[in-house]
Amino acid sequence: MSQPDYSILPSPPFDTISRIQYSPTDPNKLLASSWDSTVRFYHAGDPNERPSEQLVKFEHRAALLTCCFSDASHGFSGGLDATIRHLDISTEKITTVGSHTDAVSGMVFSTESHALVSGSWDCTLRLWDPRSATAQQSQTTTPERVYAIDMTNHNIVVAMASRLFNVYDIRNMAKPSQQRESSLKYMTRSLACMADGQGFVTASVEGRIAVEYFDDSPAVQAKKYAFKCHRHTVDDSDHVYPVNALAFHPIYNTFASGGSDATVSIWDHKVKKRLRQYAKFNNPVGALAFNCDGTKLAVGVGYNWDHGEKGMHEKPGTEIAIRKLGDEVKPKSWTG
Template identity: 60%
Template sequence: MADQIELSTPPFDGISQVRFSPTSPTNLLVASWDTTVRLYDVETNEQKTKFDHRAAILACAFADGERAFSGGLDTSVRELEFNTEKINNLGQHSDTISSMNWSKDFSSLITGSWDRTVRFWDPRAANAQQSSASLPERIYHMDLVNHTLVIAMASRLFHIYDIRNMNTPTQSRESSLKFLTRALACMTDGQGYATASVEGRIAVEYFDPSPEAQEKKYAFKCHRQTIDDVDHVWPVNSLAFHPVYNTFASAGSDGTVSIWDHKLKKRLRQYPKYHSAVPSIAFNCDGTKLAVGVSYAWDEGEEGAKAAERPSVYIRNAGDEVKPKGWTGN
């Protein structure tokens, strides 16, 4: 069995997000700057449906096997129905939508925007927007684990909320990293999160504010290479925690994807380099596959774009390399 397959009908422009279904290990959404969101069956390697939008899509999220959501530069929050291929407009932000998460517990879509608001939507309601919370800065990334919502903003600010009470954050933090936040992912076990920056660093953080827990947090360098005695540093674009083992993958503009055991502070594996930067990665719900979106990431400006290859999406089989050392199961 091959280590990975390449999807046969990838987007035409940069990939902004790859996301697997929370219930089906074979259904994958791919959002792109080519203004589409595509739904694939990675088992049969076919594109099941495609939704066209008016502008680049930066974020997408599954609700269930029947529908998903999308948002991006045109500021609209949309519901995508797979069976009917219908697009329903739920409402608007006043600026670009940068991130979204579906809360299964509340049957709510949570969207974050450069307009400095987080909004909650109930797609079944006549007036879909249920509530809105204002934040001090533009929202770049969000991730949700259980009832805990982590929001990464401009100016390296982080807010942590319990989504049952959005009136005030449970914690406000400044990033442990000195530069712009490029990626964020919550641990599967709900203990904390990892965040990454444009200058090749990842920080591992814990929610528990006690001094003992906070002593466990650390940051490390990655996605770097010394070429002819010159240190090259690449942005870390995406992070994804394994749903079973709680190890995580990181993807960078150097075209590499690495697997890390954050408890042992060790790299378990680095996969062979891809043809371009890797803007987004995602594990499927049972942890057997890793989707890797590969496309030019504009780190080298217009010149690099002329030489860039067409985007690709690879589906890699996740084997023992994603298990922590000495794993015996729960």
């Protein structure tokens, strides 16, 4: 359901939205991948100026789990058919870069290294140089299936099954620089790296978020913590919801969380406080992304199969909602 504080993009995917990512340089352009086997490229501007519209739709052969930009006019996609594809937005052409042996579950692009890193359920990370005739540059085996990947500076954080995390330096992918076990008790559902490069946050199916730091000194590690969220009391019963999406603001280093309770919250992890909870949607929130200048938040809304096929018939429909941001995403201590 649309809300007055949001503008809704036209031509949404027909199935669950797996990932949203804004252009690295254009605050009004974004990619969205979906289980409907498409990646859609949108203009998401101010409704009072140029109307929002779908500009390109890339059709694939199987459901998509991830997508990312390399620059403003090129991107990549991956999903259940195990194939990495290059998306040329200007020509609308799709080319195959390479493949895994199982579903591609996450990817990040390093502009500095001009390299794509993909993770898969086949328990590997693969490094690709799309400019090279032999695109795959390296392969690293992971101890478990890869669920999610994110990157900050040179650090690549990989969330895996069995509550495991590896941290890699993209300049040396042969082995992880750190190996960790989740601070949370249940399966990892989402991951996001801090904008300031100091650490990352993870979330799980049991309505908790953990704040982690890269510096392994005892003084810094003493700062990490976990907290409950996306929980509601109904008739004296505590209802707990998975936290499906996390995203950091590129300037303020606050972060957003989205859950199966159909809400989005903004958090200041340094002071351990929630800054804002937005109005509830009609369906779970499955994807989040801030644009490059931090003025907008994109929210992917749609049924995510928490209640099986029965729930799909009860609340059909997906949407991508765009919220124009104000001071609610700014830390109270911000002096910039």
